[in-house]
């Protein structure tokens with residue numbers, strides 16, 4: 001009720017209360033006075049007084065009270081946040097000069113403005129503080145993160161001041177270098193250097209740091225324990241507000257393992273995995289560099305292509321394991337045979353290349369090549385097996401045989417093919433006509449391959465006579481090739497090519513079959529069962545699988561007694577793999593097939609082998625026979641060979657008998673059989689049938 005009354009009375013309640021109190025007081029006083037018998041004039045005075053008082057109060061209210069009430073209301077009304085307080089205006093006409101209320105309003109306005117500004121300043125400051133606090137928190141959290149990164153980093157971190165004195169290092173630094181922070185703080189990072197990094201690297205580092213503020217690269221440092229390691233280092237500069245360098249931050253890691261892996265990969269990519277020699281790629285790189293240097297320094301180079309002779313046979317017979325070990329042994333010999341600065345490479349298979357740097361000329365290259373050839377000729381002991389191999393070597397010289405790496409390789413390769421073609425185990429220099437010769441050879445191989453199917457081969461037969469009786473004892477089958485364009489091609493020209501190209505297997509099988517068939521025909525025509533047919537045999541043929549079975553089959557098929565077949569194998573071929581050949585020849589001999597060593601005396605066989613070889617006859621080479629008339633030495637050799645053969649129970653067949661004197665000499669020495677142009681040339685079977693001596 002009271003509150004309701006207060007509200008209804010409003011802000012002017014004090015004035016109204018005064019007016020009400022004055023009226024009530026006047027009424028009370030009037031009533032009391034009336035009670036006590038006070039007469040009207042007094043009552044009227046009192047009432048007048050009361051009315052005057054009420055008027056005064058009303059006037060006071062109108063002139064001051066309501067303004068005070070407005071001021072109070074203004075002061076109670078809060079201004080909107082962020083807004084300046086509204087100006088206080090009284091509802092009155094402004095006096096012509098400021099009165100107390102004007103002063104009060106002005107003072108209140110100033111006070112409120114000041115208060116508002118103070119509040120605004122405080123608020124802004126509070127915001128600022130809030131911002132600062134947030135920023136500080138952010139900085140602190142970043143510093144925390146950075147400190148964690150710094151300490152937990154797996155990479156070593158070094159922070160140095162502007163004078164490059166270490167001011168902080170992390171744990172990884174201690175782990176990596178072995179130095180504790182106390183041992184390095186205040187010192188120059190130079191203390192870590194192993195002294196192995198070229199000074200140009202440091203120069204470039206300082207140049208880059210000055211120009212770009214960063215540098216990274218590889219340098220070699222030394223740990224506290226003295227061990228040296230390569231590290232990958234990144235340095236950044238930190239600049240202060242003035243722009244001058246205030247700090248250096250270096251991050252590094254040990255890259256020994258990475259370098260080892262890189263080196264391993266490099267080695268694998270550049271070296272032959274079996275022998276450890278340089279591989280084709282590495283050789284090509286080195287040769288290119290060597291050629292450029294040689295051109296610049298006006299030096300000579302020699303490139304040697306080496307191909308092992310008949311390595312494939314060793315592989316086939318003894319297995320790849322043995323073959324691999326032989327290659328490793330050969331690689332070691334090659335390395336030993338040349339100087340440290342020369343490059344020895346394996347191109348694959350049994351092909352090796354040696355790059356000789358700074359050779360003085362053809363002679364010195366030849367000397368080294370000869371040394372290499374002889375080194376490879378020595379027998380190799382692999383797991384108790386004595387293996388022999390020889391090499392065909394091609395040589396090309398820079399600059400005359402090729403001014404580029406490619407040309408030089410091609411020339412040396414061509415020379416090596418030539419070395420193979422002229423009979424293996426020799427060395428040949430590149431010459432201008434070689435390419436043409438090689439092309440011709442390639443064509444010859446293609447023609448030979450075709451010759452067999454095109455039936456371009458025929459056999460001619462040369463009689464061999466019993467020296468004492470003059471009776472036709474045997475005939476030697478000699479291969480003839482009628483080339484469609486070139487006419488008759490000499491066996492001396494195409495047999496070696498057939499041997500090197502592997503075609504001799506098929507050709508030899510055809511010869512053997514044809515000779516046996518011919519024997520059968522003669523047998524049927526003459527009824528003479530003891531005529532012997534001699535057939536030349538290549539080493540590859542003898543070594544080929546199934547050769548013995550092939551002989552068995554032919555003898556059976558043609559009903560030919562084994563002793564009517566004589567197989568001739570040259571001395572040099574026989575010596576290539578004595579052990580295996582002895583075994584195979586033994587098997588043939590057991591069957592009764594006759595065996596003869598062809599061109600005896602021209603090879604390098606040890607005479608002691610003659611005792612173990614399962615043979616029946618020696619064929620005295622015609623070079624000795626030719627010399628018997630004029631050369632006492634040759635005569636002595638013939639004499640000795642015949643005597644030796646007889647001592648060993650062997651027959652001797654002299655080939656190439658061209659003169660009566662030769663025949664007389666051979667007869668006098670007890671030679672068993674004679675063959676030569678003096679007696680009969682090789683001829684086709686039809687012609688032989690007409691020969692006087694033919695049965």
Ligand SMILES: Nc1nc2c(ncn2[C@@H]2O[C@@H]3COP(=O)(O)O[C@H]4[C@@H](O)[C@H](n5cnc6c(=O)[nH]c(N)nc65)O[C@@H]4COP(=O)(O)O[C@H]3[C@H]2O)c(=O)[nH]1
Pocket residue numbers: 462477478479490491492495508511536537538568598599622655656657658675676677678682
């Ligand atoms: N100067 C001269 N030469 C004479 C005389 N008597 C014979 N000749 C020749 O001497 C060679 C004898 O054959 P070879 O020593 O086995 O030498 C043969 C043999 O090693 C090889 N050959 C021939 N036919 C075959 C064959 O079917 N298979 C194999 N693997 N090699 C063969 O080719 C070589 C050469 O054969 P050809 O040219 O037929 O040459 C033949 C023959 O024509 C003579 O009095 N004076």
